[in-house]
Amino acid sequence: MSDAMLWMLLRGTWETIVMTFVSGFFGFCLGLPVGVLLFMTRDGQMLANKTVNRTVAVLVNAFRSVPFIILIVWMIPFTRLVVGTSIGVGAALVPLSIGAAPFVARMVENCLLEIPHGLIEAARAMGAKPLQVVNKVLLPEALPAIINSASITLITLVGYSAMGGAVGAGGLGHIGYQYGYVGYDALIMNVVLILLVALVFIIQFLGDYISKQVDHRK
Amino acid sequence: MIELKNLSKVFYKKNIEIHALSDINLTVAEGCVYGIIGSSGAGKSTLIRCINLLERPTSGEVLLNGVNLTLLTPSALAKVRRQMGMIFQHFNLLSSRTVFGNVAFPLELINAPKQTIQKKVLELLELVGLSNKKDDYPANLSGGQKQRVAIARALASDPEVLLCDEATSALDPATTRSILELLKDINKRLNITVVLITHEMEVVKAICDEVAVIADGKIIEQGEVSDIFSNAKSELTQQFINSSMHVDIAHDYLNRLVQASDETKKDLLVKLHFDGASTNEPVLSAAVKLFNIDYEIINAKMDTLGKAQVGVMLMKFNGEVNKISEAMDYFKDKKVEVEIIGYV
16 A cells, blocks of 8 residues: 555545534434423423424434435535535535434434433422533433444444545545445445444544443443 | 412313312411321322412412402412422432422522522431431332431422422331421421321321321312311221221131131131220229139230220120120210220
């Protein structure tokens, strides 16, 4: 393998990491509040509101059902508006974040549903306001589960980021496809695969470790 | 201090009306320990949740010191709730916080300064006897310790009222006693009014001054505990009292038990129920002298409520057959209920 190839793989790894973690971060910034909103407006919860809950749920489902490769193309005008260009890593981050957000929202909602209802009741009985319940009860109590969801989200994003190649964002997936699959270079393809597998393993391991550290239930 | 007026709560399940509470009227005086007893599904959980409006009553008023809570805005209600601590059957401690963090929680809600929180929390942990556990997480505590933390947490906002939702139902008898003692101590020392719901008459007997019996969402009897015990009007109340006066017959006896006496089995096994109507004469020793019989107490549960002797005794009588039956009639005369179990 040539030096140039090595550099390319290195750059590809870096691009994949950037795309995964940065879009994961923005995906959470968007998805977490939506997930909390979905939970809090549910029937029987503190801010129960059927209209809001249904509207948000429909939006979340709509975005989740768009195939990611189509989302990238469909969002080009918006992407251009936000980052000024429709090609490169920056351009891939926009659809990746938007694609991850509804996924994160549902994950977060599910994590919150796992919290025993008695805890919310106890907080209300102590005179906690809705925002205090979210910050002091829901999020801290669901933290171990949310961290697990974060590793699942990041791993999904590793896969999604391979499609970033469609807008010239590069990344490992793109190299594997271009040089390995199209160019019949089995070595490159296998190295890319090993790098991706390693990345996924590292994310899963770190996620499990951190989740265990913050979990005081046992 | 707490007054419930014509309180009703209706739930809808698939368009079917369920009357969880109907027309409840209740007054809890300041400084008293008020028990609400009922079977599961009687509406007692809903009732206690109506006091701090965790459940909003369908109609009726909830008055705390004369203020109608149902009319308050959400933020005013949040403030009032701080005057009412609450503890639960399953403790409801935050698993993500240490013991200290849990007790500090209500103080954080009102943004109390750090030093105030530190001082107050340590004081409360001292009160409930858990100072040495302050950095432990709830997962490492026993049930009784968890409830003590929950009590400390409920007291952190200096409430006037403590609401206890089946606070001892998940605990073993010895722990139950110690938690009840703590509640009584808090009631006396801090002059905090305690409202508790339970399905165990033992709990009512142990610490309550007044009691209300609830069934099918209605209060069927209320009054001072000693009055209710010595003079229960409804059958349900009597059942609750009896269940707290329950004695078991050991397997050994049950195996040997026969319904008619014979050569080898001449001893009569009976349960004597003293329900407060019986006089306070020493009927037992009188019977022994009158009819020249022997007795053995196998199991007994007796209590003095007000002036009345209440309880049940499982006894074995030995003597001439006709003398024993005369003795049983004598007991009945003295208003002691006689339940013949058999011969051993």
